[in-house]
Amino acid sequence: MAIPNYTCLKLKMSGPCGIITLDTSFQRTYECEVECNEHVAAIVTSKELAAIREEIVDEVPDPRGDVESQKRPLYGNEWVNGYDPVIKALAQGLDIHLNHRITKIIQRYNKVIICVEDVASFVADAAIITVPLGVLKANIIEFEPELPREKLSAIADLGVGIENKIALKFNTVFWPNVEVLGRIAPTSNACGYFLNLHKATGNPVLVCMVAGRFAYEMEKLSDEESVNFVMSQLRKMLPQATEPVQYLVSRWGSDPNSLGSYSCDLVGKPADLYERFCAPVGNLFFAGEAACIDHSGSVHGAYSSAIAAAEDCRRRLSTQLGISDLFQVGKIIVREEITVREKSIH
Template sequence: MLSKISSKGGALWASDSVLSIAVPEFRETPTFRSFSTLQYSYTKTMHSVIVIGGGFAGIAAARVLHNASFQVILLESRERIGGRVCTDYSFGFPVDLGASWLHGVCKENPLAPLIGRLRLPLYRTSTGDNSPLFAHDLKIYALFDMDGNQVPHELVLEVGKTYESILQETMACIEAQKERACDGDLAQVERRVTKVRHVGVDRVKEARLESLESDFESLRMSVGESLDVYAGKISEIASQASNLGHTMNDKKLVRKLLNSVPEKFIQIVASDRAEELFPGGHGIMVQGYEPVINSLAKGLDIRLGHKVKTINRCTNSVKVTVENGKTFVADAAVVAVPVGVLKSKTINFEPRLPEWKEEAISNTGIGVANKIVLRFESVFWPDVEFLGMVADTPYGCSYFVNLHKATGHAALVYMSAGQLAKDTEKMSDEAAAGLAFIQLKKIVPHASDPIQYLVTRWGSDVNSLGSYSYAKVANPHDICEKLRMSVHNLFFAGEATKDDHQGMVHGAYSSGVMAAHDCRLQVLKHYGESDHFEPLVDEDAIASMPLMISRSYENENKKEALI
């Protein structure tokens, strides 16, 4: 088991096999006059960078700069690294309390070389990217009503097809709108919107949900109408889903799945872009993400418990002051804290950030998702990967991830999002676990009491203030790019800065790599030096280390090697 990283005597120490070295101190003093003469006790003159934030983005940035022979110090406010990636071992086995999936199990994923090199297994939850449940295949998802009755699987699949078709045609609408902006082809947009309407009609006919047919027929978009207004029409249809179907199960299921359509639709419309997904489906990190980030952090100078209060950018340097009054000075800084922290303005920038940067921070949306992990003596629930609940409102809809399928341990993860996630943060751990158990009893009436539980509060955690970023309705399409853009010698990283992989671990990782490259080039240019960079991972090792993914934690013969 990997131990937590701790700080002793000002240097970073770790007692596990992944991080097993002590690294020298980065001198803390406000008396450095210039970076051209900055000296260290163990090396000659080096260029220096301060990285703020020890999540995947910050650790990746520090790793790249360290490999490029920069002197790097990383300041992390928590007493651990990882940020919104947090692997807990209190159950006797790893459980990720934050991010836990690898989205895009393929060699194109920038995290694939690291995960493959560490020989970390994944548990497949989705074989493709076209599921309405995103990372979960409908065929292994069991839905139940509030009385514990399972919804017919055929109906689940039919409504899933409707969802998928609507999203596909929505993207076609957006592309048509872009073309309209370029060449004024108004008829193109109208044709695409008509196709969306017909797809909806066709699908509900197949599912024999005649009451929905008239609603889709009413979806008519005028040529001058904006897509966000059109998305509102779909939202209204979903909100009236109580009249759909012929049985109570049909009504609740259609409500659940269609209630999820507007949110995704509006997010796509809002950003005027498509989220890019790597191929290969999705997989849970069976041993958690901690081994990955610990491997990246090996040998780095990391200061835990260093909460940054002020970032002062000067002509040729950056001065960073932490809560205990210590000051650090370097050539440049990479700011890799969550956008929720930037929005809270608990970090003071001197001088103020430009107006365009502040607007980008302010206009970025922050979502909240939490986990309540329940551990049991033994397994008593159906042998499926996900147990979902349908209800009359989106607030009542939730699901459990079956960790037994992935790890062999008797544990369920109750996933809450939106207002429900915010409300559970106001409860005690015991009350939140009790709420999750009440929901479980509705699905499995004979459920036994949990013997242990874990509860997250990412929304109220002062070091995160949210779980993930998203594009708000009507935001300009370049908002992520503005979040990423540097301000003099300040560089920015984090999942919120990756418009194509926003909200994902590999997005955070690649943003840190990108910020480090930009920072390195600018500092070298400032000193008139040539560019030299060492790869983050040995490329010969990458080629020989395929990802290991399976849908069985115990059958090694079923493992797939993705080269």
């Protein structure tokens, strides 16, 4: 879950190292937890996942060494492989084409043509657009005809934030057994916090979370320079910190497939931006975290917006084609693939 905007810093462990954790008011924390837990629980227990959840098994070795428990169902806090198992579960039975960079979307009254770089195109009755907001703002994908002014202004006025991760794996654990470590500093470029993955997974891993302008600056550094910097900050809290044996650095802001991490509100902009962004345009539907009014900036928001867009698409096609139950949400529509050689589609 994305950390809410109201999150503040609260002193957890006093002393010369200045170790802190993230916290907020008890009332607001409770309200947020209840809301998010109910929403995520509804997704996890949905029919789409219920049928396949029992078949998905986490094969990460149990740190306790128990052979029988090395294969455990992915429930609750036992999700230790990131979102990969979730993606694999949701992708079962779908016809997915990877490594297809979309260049143009041609919209007709009852057809949509998706053009990609390798000149192979896809034709469908409708399309659900789920590319990140940053990609839409950069105009990497051309729309023909151009999207309505209301949609373009919503894309332009929504903000895009960056939060990168620097994952550090160590040979041994040298930090306290808390969820989050953080440091208060005189400048934003020295502030940040570390997620303690050892507490959740048993692996000696800390993940440094870097956001805002600090994240932009960090993306200009090499992986080694980024690791050296965050290690210098970690040693100001924990002088006994050892060198990491492995590391992984994300760059969501400069990644051409994302150009940002999440959508956000900008000061002085209209209040109906999310409604306008998720509104369909004929047989084009929009989904993703930026299309979720209540849970923007979160994974469960992206999931719920996609379910809503798929249902809107189903209703439109049912009416258009005169079929009451054309398809069920979660199943694919057969698409016609065409290859255009030595000429573009007009």
